[in-house]
Amino acid sequence: MKLVTAIIKPFKLDDVKAALETLGVVGLTVSEVRGYGRQKGHTEVYRGAEYTVDLVPKVRVEVLTDDLDADKVVDTITESARTGKIGDGKVWVVPVETVVRVRTGERGADAL
Amino acid sequence: MSEHRRRPQGAEERSEPGGEQSDAVSRGGGRAGPAAALRAARAELVGPGGPVGAGLRDALTALYDRWLADRLSGVDDVALVAVGSLGRREPAPYSDLDLVLLHRGRRDVAAVADALWYPVWDAGTGLDHSVRTVAEAVAVARADLKAALGMLDLRHLAGDRALTGLLRESVLAGWRADAARRLPELREATRARWEAQGELGFLVEPDVKECRGGLRDVHVLRALAAAQVVDPPGSGVVAARDVLLDVRGELQRRAGRALDRFVQQEQDSVAATLGHGDADGVLQAVSEAGRMVSYASDATWRRVAAELDSRRRRWLPGRRPAVGVRRPLAEGVVEQDGEVVLARDADPWTDPVLVLRAATAAARAGLPLAPHAVDRLATESAALPSPWPAAARDAFVDLLGAGRRAVPVLEALDRSGLLVALLPEWAPVRSRPQRNPVHRFTVDRHLVETAANAAALTRTVARPDLLLLGALLHDIGKGHPGDHTDAGVRVVRGLAPRLGLSYGDSATLVAMVRHHLLLPDTATRRDLGDPVTIRTVTEAVDGSRDLLDLLHGLSIADGLATGPAAWTDWKAGLVADLVQRAASVLAGAPPPVSPPPTPEQRALADAGTLAVRVEGETVTVAAPDAPGLLSKTAGVLALHQLDVRSATITTIGAMAVNVFAVSPRFGRGPDPAVLRADVARALAGTLALGERLAAKERAYRTPSGAAAPRVTWLDAAATAATVLELRAADSMGLLHRVTAVLERCGLAVQSALVSTLGGAVVDAFYLVGPDGSPVTDPGLRARVEQAVVDAV
Numbered sequence: 001m002k003l004v005t006a007i008i009k010p011f012k013l014d015d016v017k018a019a020l021e022t023l024g025v026v027g028l029t030v031s032e033v034r035g036y037g038r039q040k041g042h043t044e045v046y047r048g049a050e051y052t053v054d055l056v057p058k059v060r061v062e063v064l065t066d067d068l069d070a071d072k073v074v075d076t077i078t079e080s081a082r083t084g085k086i087g088d089g090k091v092w093v094v095p096v097e098t099v100v101r102v103r104t105g106e107r108g109a110d111a112l
Numbered sequence: 113m114s115e116h117r118r119r120p121q122g123a124e125e126r127s128e129p130g131g132e133q134s135d136a137v138s139r140g141g142g143r144a145g146p147a148a149a150l151r152a153a154r155a156e157l158v159g160p161g162g163p164v165g166a167g168l169r170d171a172l173t174a175l176y177d178r179w180l181a182d183r184l185s186g187v188d189d190v191a192l193v194a195v196g197s198l199g200r201r202e203p204a205p206y207s208d209l210d211l212v213l214l215h216r217g218r219r220d221v222a223a224v225a226d227a228l229w230y231p232v233w234d235a236g237t238g239l240d241h242s243v244r245t246v247a248e249a250v251a252v253a254r255a256d257l258k259a260a261l262g263m264l265d266l267r268h269l270a271g272d273r274a275l276t277g278l279l280r281e282s283v284l285a286g287w288r289a290d291a292a293r294r295l296p297e298l299r300e301a302t303r304a305r306w307e308a309q310g311e312l313g314f315l316v317e318p319d320v321k322e323c324r325g326g327l328r329d330v331h332v333l334r335a336l337a338a339a340q341v342v343d344p345p346g347s348g349v350v351a352a353r354d355v356l357l358d359v360r361g362e363l364q365r366r367a368g369r370a371l372d373r374f375v376q377q378e379q380d381s382v383a384a385t386l387g388h389g390d391a392d393g394v395l396q397a398v399s400e401a402g403r404m405v406s407y408a409s410d411a412t413w414r415r416v417a418a419e420l421d422s423r424r425r426r427w428l429p430g431r432r433p434a435v436g437v438r439r440p441l442a443e444g445v446v447e448q449d450g451e452v453v454l455a456r457d458a459d460p461w462t463d464p465v466l467v468l469r470a471a472t473a474a475a476r477a478g479l480p481l482a483p484h485a486v487d488r489l490a491t492e493s494a495a496l497p498s499p500w501p502a503a504a505r506d507a508f509v510d511l512l513g514a515g516r517r518a519v520p521v522l523e524a525l526d527r528s529g530l531l532v533a534l535l536p537e538w539a540p541v542r543s544r545p546q547r548n549p550v551h552r553f554t555v556d557r558h559l560v561e562t563a564a565n566a567a568a569l570t571r572t573v574a575r576p577d578l579l580l581l582g583a584l585l586h587d588i589g590k591g592h593p594g595d596h597t598d599a600g601v602r603v604v605r606g607l608a609p610r611l612g613l614s615y616g617d618s619a620t621l622v623a624m625v626r627h628h629l630l631l632p633d634t635a636t637r638r639d640l641g642d643p644v645t646i647r648t649v650t651e652a653v654d655g656s657r658d659l660l661d662l663l664h665g666l667s668i669a670d671g672l673a674t675g676p677a678a679w680t681d682w683k684a685g686l687v688a689d690l691v692q693r694a695a696s697v698l699a700g701a702p703p704p705v706s707p708p709p710t711p712e713q714r715a716l717a718d719a720g721t722l723a724v725r726v727e728g729e730t731v732t733v734a735a736p737d738a739p740g741l742l743s744k745t746a747g748v749l750a751l752h753q754l755d756v757r758s759a760t761i762t763t764i765g766a767m768a769v770n771v772f773a774v775s776p777r778f779g780r781g782p783d784p785a786v787l788r789a790d791v792a793r794a795l796a797g798t799l800a801l802g803e804r805l806a807a808k809e810r811a812y813r814t815p816s817g818a819a820a821p822r823v824t825w826l827d828a829a830a831t832a833a834t835v836l837e838l839r840a841a842d843s844m845g846l847l848h849r850v851t852a853v854l855e856r857c858g859l860a861v862q863s864a865l866v867s868t869l870g871g872a873v874v875d876a877f878y879l880v881g882p883d884g885s886p887v888t889d890p891g892l893r894a895r896v897e898q899a900v901v902d903a904v
Contacts, residue, residue, distance in 0.1 A: 038233070038238060038239075039233065039239070040240070042241065042242075044222060044225045044226050044229055044243075045221065045222045045225050045243045046241060046242050046243060047242060047243060047244050047248055047252075048242065048252065049242075049252050049255070049256035049258065049259040050195070050210060050212075050240040050241070050242050050258075050259055050262060051240060051258050051259065051262070086229075086230075086233065
């Protein structure tokens with residue numbers, strides 16, 4: 001099992017959700033976060049003082065998925081979240097040891 | 113991070129680096145896009161076999177200049193300006209590019225900026241960027257100090273030169289006009305950075321950019337000169353800057369990323385590439401450079417303060433600044449404008465003691481030596497005769513006696529080469545690193561700090577002059593191969609007569625160097641109640657109370673200068689106790705004997721059951737005497753994060769009363785009730801002591817690579833026992849494991865002393881055999897030795 005995590009621009013969340021639904025993903029977690037990448041939160045036409053680093057609002061999307069589907073989920077998020085401008089974000093995958101459905105006690109893939 | 117199956121849209125095609133990379137870079141064409149071309153060209157420069165030092169910086173500057181100019185070619189009414197390291201033509205392999213795009217209000221400036229920045233980002237290069245009109249840039253410089261400092265180094269790269277020229281004039285004019293406001297702000301920011309980053313000259317892994325004495329301070333010196341209040345940095349600072357830039361370049365090349373902290377694992381390879389020999393050699397060069405910059409910074413900031421004060425006073429009605437008033441301090445030495453300078457008729461060539469008089473006068477007055485006075489003394493001073501005249505020796509001792517105030521003066525003498533001219537023996541210890549977590553300073557600065565500390569102790573000795581000289585010279589052997597004490601003795605044997613010391617005083621100084629570790633080592637590793645311990649000290653000082661007092665003062669001064677881990681109240685108390693006992697024997701008193709059990713200990717023994725008492729940092733455990741009592745108790749103490757400093761074992765009838773001096777590893781004292789419960793379980797065998805200690809040690813495992821443990825048997829170190837001394841790397845539960853092994857070998861531990869310094873321990877065990885006599889059987893010794901080494 002894998003956890004796919006994506007940091008994306010807030011206004012791209014609806015596009016990402018729709019694309020994942022089409023893929024067949026039935027559950028995900030969304031949280032509001034702040035961060036920056038190597039562009040330090042600056043836009044292309046930044047006028048402020050250089051050397052400053054700005055934290056920019058982003059959205060974190062997390063999807064638990066089967067090993068075989070992880071790549072598809074990554075590609076779907078990447079395509080749907082892309083604007084081509086700086087600040088589009090990143091997607092990464094980590095392995096998951098155990099998943100349990102709280103209501104029923106199902107474990108592993110049954111809990112996805 | 114997972115691999116993307118499809119290449120993201122908008123990314124440039126990437127090609128492998130090719131032979132015509134420079135043409136590809138300049139055209140941005142061929143099969144390689146501009147981002148890939150830049151990435152490939154830079155990889156070739158910073159890869160193995162690429163240029164080194166200034167050659168690398170020049171090549172990177174040329175690469176970036178050309179590539180960036182090509183990105184902007186054909187675009188009017190804008191200018192691309194480099195600030196920061198690229199502006200100064202000193203980029204490191206993984207430096208960010210600091211760029212400003214100037215414009216006159218173009219509506220489509222965003223598109224121009226996109227075409228510049230995206231290829232830089234796609235090339236994986238860090239970018240600090242902004243897009244501004246000249247007015248906006250000037251406003252940012254006025255409001256933000258860091259931005260202002262960056263813009264002082266601005267350099268035109270491409271586009272409209274008039275725009276760049278306008279920005280340069282405006283920024284410089286604003287910086288100069290606003291100096292009275294900006295420079296104090298810069299001073300405070302500089303002090304805060306020094307406080308946070310430490311001093312480049314003394315750290316074993318310094319940040320070559322941000323530390324005091326680092327590259328940032330060189331930039332500050334240039335900014336101060338740009339404000340037209342002081343002269344630009346001199347050749348010494350420029351040379352120091354080049355050393356630091358070379359090191360930074362190689363460091364980043366090796367690390368493959370933007371790294372400014374000169375980490376130990378890269379020091380050997382950087383040293384080899386730059387021709388500094390080994391890690392110590394390159395660290396010495398870095399330390400020298402850092403101290404040169406620090407010294408120049410101190411002198412420059414003093415002049416800035418004086419200049420700003422003078423300007424301020426000029427505008428005060430009715431007052432004129434007092435200029436050039438000279439106040440005599442000593443023969444040939446005067447104070448002027450807050451600095452110590454040479455009198456008009458002073459002549460260093462005919463008065464070789466002048467340098468020492470000037471230094472002493474400066475130290476006593478708490479004033480700096482003026483740089484031009486130092487330069488003149490360095491250039492014109494004749495060598496002192498050998499032996500030194502009394503006036504020279506007295507002045508030198510007076511200088512050391514000024515204590516803390518002597519430190520910056522000695523630093524000034526050292527920076528200019530005057531200290532080595534006076535004491536050639538100083539050269540090997542200059543900026544010599546000490547790769548020991550306990551030592552804060554390089555060897556030379558440690559010696560100066562020890563002398564400064566000794567100045568506060570001169571009233572405790574009959575010969576303050578010898579205390580100060582001994583403090584300054586006690587580790588002089590560290591610049592030589594082999595044992596530093598033996599080397600130091602050889603050096604001082606030759607140096608002392610040259611200083612003009614008498615035969616007797618020279619012998620005392622040599623003895624101080626030979627025995628400078630005698631008192632702290634003995635106090636922490638030997639039973640102070642054993643007459644043999646005291647006799648060892650009294651024989652070493654050859655019956656001299658004066659030498660004993662000198663060694664005591666030196667121990668205190670040395671410990672304080674080393675660092676807080678090296679000189680604790682506990683150690684100070686042990687040393688003082690040892691000195692007192694030795695002094696009383698020297699005065700004719702009988703040697704001390706181990707004190708009898710105290711009434712409290714007797715009461716615990718009489719109770720006949722397990723008892724654990726905790727008073728401050730002393731834990732007393734009374735229990736029926738049985739094999740394994742000491743090791744199990746030591747194990748429980750380790751489980752409770754208590755480091756044992758000493759353990760004394762007293763047998764009263766059938767009971768053993770073990771007294772442990774402990775210190776909490778993490779600042780939390782022991783809970784007596786929990787401690788007692790765990791001791792009871794350990795003695796009953798129901799506490800899985802070994803497993804729990806092993807689990808704890810795994811959680812706190814220290815890095816491997818320590819030297820092999822060493823066991824030494826000392827037959828003459830105790831009255832009725834044999835001392836086994838173990839040197840090993842510190843680890844949790846070490847005392848438990850070693851005492852368990854000794855117990856299994858049938859030996860009885862009378863006492864144990866643990867001295868821990870910087871991750872290494874020296875444990876001394878007072879042992880007797882199964883028959884209660886010292887351990888002399890070679891076969892038994894060999895078995896014990898092997899068992900102890902295996903347990904470590």
